[in-house]
Amino acid sequence: MSKLVIVESPAKAKTIKKYLGSGYDVVASMGHVRDLPKSRLSVDVENDFKPKYVVIKGKEKLVKELKSKAGKSDSVLLATDPDREGEAISWHLAYLLGLDMKDKNRVTFNEITKSGISAGMKNPRSIDQNLVNAQQARRILDRLVGYKLSPFLSQKIRRGLSAGRVQSVAVRIIVDREEEIRAFVPEEYWTIEAKLSPEGLPAVFTALFYGDENGRIKIAKKEDCDKILADLQSAEFTVSNVKKGTRRRSPAPPFSTSTMQQEASRRLGFQARRTMKAAQELYEGVEVKGMGAIGLITYMRTDSLRVSEEAIHSAADYIRGRWGEKYLPEKERHYKSRAGAQDGHEAIRPTVPELSPDRVRDSLSPDQYKLYRLIWERFIASQMSNCLWSTVQADIAAGQYRFKSSGHTVTFDGFTVLYEEAKDEESKESGALPELAKGMRLQKKDLSGGQHFTQPPPRYTEASLIKTLEENGIGRPSTYATTISTILAREYVVRDGRALKPTELGETVTKLMKERFPKIVNVKFTAQVENDLDGVQSGKTDWVQQLHHFYGDFDQTLKTAKEEMKGVKIQLKEDMTDIKCEKCGRPMVIKTGRYGKFLACSGYPECKNTKKYVEYNGAVCPKCGGRVVVKRTKKGRVFYGCSNYPKCDFISWDEPTKELCPKCGKTLLKKRGKHPKYYCVTPGCGYEKQEDE
Numbered sequence: 001m002s003k004l005v006i007v008e009s010p011a012k013a014k015t016i017k018k019y020l021g022s023g024y025d026v027v028a029s030m031g032h033v034r035d036l037p038k039s040r041l042s043v044d045v046e047n048d049f050k051p052k053y054v055v056i057k058g059k060e061k062l063v064k065e066l067k068s069k070a071g072k073s074d075s076v077l078l079a080t081d082p083d084r085e086g087e088a089i090s091w092h093l094a095y096l097l098g099l100d101m102k103d104k105n106r107v108t109f110n111e112i113t114k115s116g117i118s119a120g121m122k123n124p125r126s127i128d129q130n131l132v133n134a135q136q137a138r139r140i141l142d143r144l145v146g147y148k149l150s151p152f153l154s155q156k157i158r159r160g161l162s163a164g165r166v167q168s169v170a171v172r173i174i175v176d177r178e179e180e181i182r183a184f185v186p187e188e189y190w191t192i193e194a195k196l197s198p199e200g201l202p203a204v205f206t207a208l209f210y211g212d213e214n215g216r217i218k219i220a221k222k223e224d225c226d227k228i229l230a231d232l233q234s235a236e237f238t239v240s241n242v243k244k245g246t247r248r249r250s251p252a253p254p255f256s257t258s259t260m261q262q263e264a265s266r267r268l269g270f271q272a273r274r275t276m277k278a279a280q281e282l283y284e285g286v287e288v289k290g291m292g293a294i295g296l297i298t299y300m301r302t303d304s305l306r307v308s309e310e311a312i313h314s315a316a317d318y319i320r321g322r323w324g325e326k327y328l329p330e331k332e333r334h335y336k337s338r339a340g341a342q343d344g345h346e347a348i349r350p351t352v353p354e355l356s357p358d359r360v361r362d363s364l365s366p367d368q369y370k371l372y373r374l375i376w377e378r379f380i381a382s383q384m385s386n387c388l389w390s391t392v393q394a395d396i397a398a399g400q401y402r403f404k405s406s407g408h409t410v411t412f413d414g415f416t417v418l419y420e421e422a423k424d425e426e427s428k429e430s431g432a433l434p435e436l437a438k439g440m441r442l443q444k445k446d447l448s449g450g451q452h453f454t455q456p457p458p459r460y461t462e463a464s465l466i467k468t469l470e471e472n473g474i475g476r477p478s479t480y481a482t483t484i485s486t487i488l489a490r491e492y493v494v495r496d497g498r499a500l501k502p503t504e505l506g507e508t509v510t511k512l513m514k515e516r517f518p519k520i521v522n523v524k525f526t527a528q529v530e531n532d533l534d535g536v537q538s539g540k541t542d543w544v545q546q547l548h549h550f551y552g553d554f555d556q557t558l559k560t561a562k563e564e565m566k567g568v569k570i571q572l573k574e575d576m577t578d579i580k581c582e583k584c585g586r587p588m589v590i591k592t593g594r595y596g597k598f599l600a601c602s603g604y605p606e607c608k609n610t611k612k613y614v615e616y617n618g619a620v621c622p623k624c625g626g627r628v629v630v631k632r633t634k635k636g637r638v639f640y641g642c643s644n645y646p647k648c649d650f651i652s653w654d655e656p657t658k659e660l661c662p663k664c665g666k667t668l669l670k671k672r673g674k675h676p677k678y679y680c681v682t683p684g685c686g687y688e689k690q691e692d693e
Contacts, residue, residue, distance in 0.1 A: 004073035005107075006066065006093055008080050012112060015285025015293040016079065019117045027069060029080070033059050034092040036139065041147045043140050045555075049547045051140060053092070063096055070097045075105070077124065082108035082345060083301050083478065084138070084537065087131035094127060102126050111351045112285050112295025134537035137546055141165060141529070144551060145520065148558055157508055157570045160592045162490055165526060166475040166483050168513055171492045172521040173468060174460055175502045175510040184456035190219040192228060194403055195446035196237055196396070203434035204445055207237075207396050207403035225449040228401065235399035237442040247389040247408065251415040253305045253335035254347035254379045257477030258470040260300070263378070265463035266422040268370050269498075269673060272462055272481035276300070278367040279348070282375075288355075288363045295351055296360065297375055301478040302345040303470075305335035307379075311346070314353040315383040323417060329385045349379040377419040384415035392433045396442065407433035459499035473527035497672055504572050512570070516561040519553065576602075583609045614643070619656035622667040622681050624648040628656045652681070663687045 005026045007013050017026040034053045036042040042052040055063050070076050076099060078090035090106055099105055104124040109116050142165055149163040192209035209228070211217035219225050255263070260279065264270040279300035285293045312332050319327050335347070350372070357373035364372060389408040396403040409432045410416075460468070466480045475483060487493045492506030502510070513521045529550065535541030579588045581601040588599040590613055601607040615630040617640065626644035633639065640656055642648040654669040661668050661680040664687070668678040679688035
């Protein structure tokens with residue numbers, strides 16, 4: 001007889017088994033074992049929203065095996081992930097295995113290391129019903145919205161559409177930004193730049209036009225710019241004031257789930273789902289040469305910035321040994337979590353700070369290594385001393401006009417010796433200035449004016465969307481990756497490089513939702529629902545009351561929408577094609593059925609002609625000149641092939657374009673990424689160019 005420990009995944013089971021040793025049988029539930037069935041609503045709205053759970057299809061044999069093992073064991077410990085979802089999995093397991101819900105049979109591990117597992121095993125507790133109820137409330141809310149609203153959207157717009165609480169708000173945010181961009185009216189403005197040099201010195205620096213002795217002047221048109229340039233031709237440039245100072249730059253805090261996803265997107269080009277997959281693997285444990293299976297990072301679903309004292313001290317020892325005492329701050333760094341953050345887990349950090357990325361590189365996959373390095377560097381840097389700048393700001397007089405110039409030099413690199421946070425926009429900080437003094441005369445090397453136009457706000461990227469969702473309290477860190485994957489899979493949004501762009505379908509659905517279900521796509525309302533779920537988790541809010549509060553208004557709104565839109569069908573422009581029906585001559589439209597897209601006659605029901613739908617991207621095949629076909633993998637990833645397949649075997653992940661190679665005349669392909677480029681695949685050609693050339 002032994003103690004049975006149940007976790008979610010085989011990898012986690014293997015790592016934990018290593019530390020628990022004999023006397024314990026560690027097995028995996030492979031995630032959820034019981035859930036609401038997909039085939040029906042399975043929520044009794046007339047009976048306090050009582051859910052009707054069933055064993056997930058395909059897991060009957062696994063549940064039977066778990067019951068058998070539990071029956072032969074001295075005791076059963078439920079060691080699923082330490083969050084709402086993990087608590088719910090343990091609750092479902094306890095129900096299926098007939099365990100006493102009040103027994104102390106629940107253990108949690110913030111990190112899969114010897115000390116982390118030992119601490120968890122020493123502190124078993126009973127299942128937290130508040131956590132379970134918070135998960136149940138979220139699951140039922142999402143089921144009610146999805147199963148009640150999705151059929152309505154399918155009837156009014158296109159078959160197969162879905163709606164969701166968080167995904168609908170995410171799409172609205174992207175659509176609202178697109179509308180801002182369309183409505184934006186660029187405004188012209190001009191700048192004047194002077195290249196100056198202290199008399200008798202070779203150093204040249206840049207100063208920007210500011211205004212005159214009365215203050216700032218905005219240059220709105222070319223005529224104004226030309227007048228100022230003419231006035232400056234004979235002006236003497238003199239330093240009127242110099243201000244020197246010291247600037248301290250502090251390191252960024254260690255990662256939360258949200259900031260990890262954002263930084264992995266900016267630095268590594270990882271989509272949120274890819275980031276979370278690698279993070280899950282690092283948490284559950286990997287085989288490290290000389291150490292065996294070990295979890296390399298703490299739990300990766302957290303919005304806390306708290307770090308244990310033990311980890312802070314370990315980081316300090318590493319920093320002291322690697323760079324010396326001066327790279328440690330005067331006081332240990334502790335970071336404050338944002339308001340409303342759950343503080344159940346630490347920030348994401350390496351479990352063994354002295355285990356540098358280079359020491360484990362050979363044991364990790366490329367994605368695991370890149371993400372571990374990012375997490376490790378961010379954490380170690382967060383415990384290092386400030387970077388110090390010596391700053392200079394110079395005011396420069398030129399007749400009646402004024403220029404300004406600023407610069408800095410790094411006097412101590414501090415944490416930047418290891419890591420600097422990536423930004424969505426490039427910094428405009430200038431470099432060092434030559435030694436300047438008040439009254440110093442300057443030589444004018446060059447003087448030029450430049451025309452500019454104000455720019456619309458940029459489209460959202462995964463990183464900026466996740467940041468916006470978190471700032472507005474929409475969803476939770478663990479839901480962002482799934483939300484983004486869903487709106488892409490549903491074709492409400494498409495990728496344009498790294499940007500997220502709404503489709504006509506996404507805009508049409510959002511417009512309908514804003515008109516008929518304003519609460520569902522209201523940012524503040526959705527954030528309040530999240531706060532209410534947090535209230536359930538803390539025991540302050542009754543989960544059934546919350547569901548009643550939400551559903552009564554939602555159900556009435558849905559009934560009204562159905563009544564007022566009876567017989568209404570919204571036709572999308574993107575569904576119309578220029579393909580003529582061979583039976584009646586009317587244009588064919590794109591429809592979506594059980595097995596995907598197909599073409600149907602717009603004259604239905606008079607004409608019921610249908611045919612296979614093939615999507616072309618407008619380019620010609622670089623191998624045979626046929627039409628390029630857009631295809632998708634089972635997971636929805638786009639790739640390209642030739643319409644003459646199998647006679648022509650051309651296939652590519654990179655998009656063939658309408659642009660032709662200037663060397664051989666064949667189709668150029670576009671490779672996306674940080675530095676997009678066009679290239680030719682014709683053997684022996686080798687032509688390529690950057691996108692901005």
